[in-house]
Amino acid sequence: MSLQHFSTKDRILYAAEELFAQQGFASTSLRQVTSRADVNIAAVNYHFGSKDNLVNEVFRRRMDVMSAQRLDALHRALETAPGQLEPILAAFVEPALAMAQDRHGGGAFIRVIARTYAENNDSLRKFLSDQYGHVLREFAKAIAGCVPGLGKEELYWRLDFLSGALTYAMADFGLIKRPSGVSEATHRQRAAQALIRFAAAGFQAEAH
Amino acid sequence: MSLQHFSTKDRILYAAEELFAQQGFASTSLRQVTSRADVNIAAVNYHFGSKDNLVNEVFRRRMDVMSAQRLDALHRALETAPGQLEPILAAFVEPALAMAQDRHGGGAFIRVIARTYAENNDSLRKFLSDQYGHVLREFAKAIAGCVPGLGKEELYWRLDFLSGALTYAMADFGLIKRPSGVSEATHRQRAAQALIRFAAAGFQAEAH
């Protein structure tokens, strides 16, 4: 992505996001960030105060958007297709898909999310749980309404499975390589459809 | 885990595995490793040559065991329960579960695996795909035998979803916290059962 039209602060955010996606937080140095952003090394501390705070800001910028999109889509699904499971799952999956296809660097952010699960950054996990936990709880409630026999523990397991599968698939960690005749967008759309089908069947499976 | 009965080399391997699981590869310093292992800092380079090579050796030690267990279990399942999907999925999931419950530090290794997906270490990913790719291909073939109508692309998507869900759940990344009245072993066993049910239904879902 070309950064030349953005402010110093935004250039740092974009560059940091891309490098965090490629290398993780710990192995990305601020020197790499400022070099890619083509700004001076001292600018990071001037604009963000510290590396940790830069990490938080990279997160907040995207996560607010994605959470709002998920909740919007969920509320629309509950209104227009009450009692149906697949539209609810689509409301959860598709904003991640849209982010992954975003032309303004959102694709990197999906991989940043995947990294966050792996890097055991306690303060970041607490931040995410505090700020965005209510989104997951709303989805849990909506899904429970579609699968009435499902126990609470089982429901939460299955939400974890969905999150894991989504993270893994959207971050391109898996086996599937995009065939050369298929566009990036089409490829991801198929992945999302496949995941929604897979998870819908999984949520509706009888518990032992 | 108490390391006092092990050789210097093994103490380093155990200590590195635990720290890699907690913090990732990049943010774990050799000083932390040797301090936890209670050996001298120079011992790492004496026994392993470099930090990168230590990472590889941490991997190889566990991965060979887990892959062999998976294939053994798969072959037993195909013999004793031909045509059944759940025993095949159990053969995939349960060795990861067993590793997570291993008293000799294997639990840390499951989290190390999760990290590997997130850290974009190309040489490590190539190593894994070269050394252990045939295991996944055998499972794909076995599952295809149980779900005859399933297209190849759909099959591989679903294997990715299973891997993602397994990694995520076994590495304790998700929402589910172990209730205080339930033992670690029971908790993980329930997770494995829940995942097998979820994935079996998912694999058998009709593709659109």
Next chain:
DNA sequence: GTCTATATGCAGATAGAC
């Protein structure tokens, strides 16, 4: 095999000129 001591380099952060 294990130690001390050290070489070399890069990290995050900041002071202060412009």
Next chain:
DNA sequence: GTCTATCTGCATATAGAC
């Protein structure tokens, strides 16, 4: 807001005594 220069600390790695 942005720069140069620099402080301080820890990283990997190695040389060489025991």
